[in-house]
Amino acid sequence: MNEDLIRNKIQAQFKTQSVDVINDSQGHHRTGVNTHFRVVVVSEDFVNLSRIQRQQAVMNLFKEDLRTGPLHSLSLKLLTSAESEKKNLEAMTCHSKN
Secondary structure, three states: OHHHHHHHHHHHHOOOOEEEEEEEEOOOOOOOOOOEEEEEEEEHHOOOOOOHHHHHHHHHHHHHHHHHHOOOEEEEEEEEEHHHHHHHHHHHHHHHHH
16 A cells, blocks of 8 residues: 555545645564554545544545555544634644744
């Protein structure tokens, strides 16, 4: 499994504004084996879906990969564009106070 495969699967299913995939495998498994990833997706397809429904929709894309082993862990942050903008503003506000 690699970052591009994960990104492509998500983009094939959802209309995304952004998909960030971070390989977090180092320290989790054998050297050179990519099994752990963190993913941040911004999509309007998540509007009116609960956090759990969003997680289920994305995790279903990787059900077979998780079951058979090329993928062991997928940490997801799934946001609408409004939620993403709010988080960005909050982050900028926190940084400007320091």
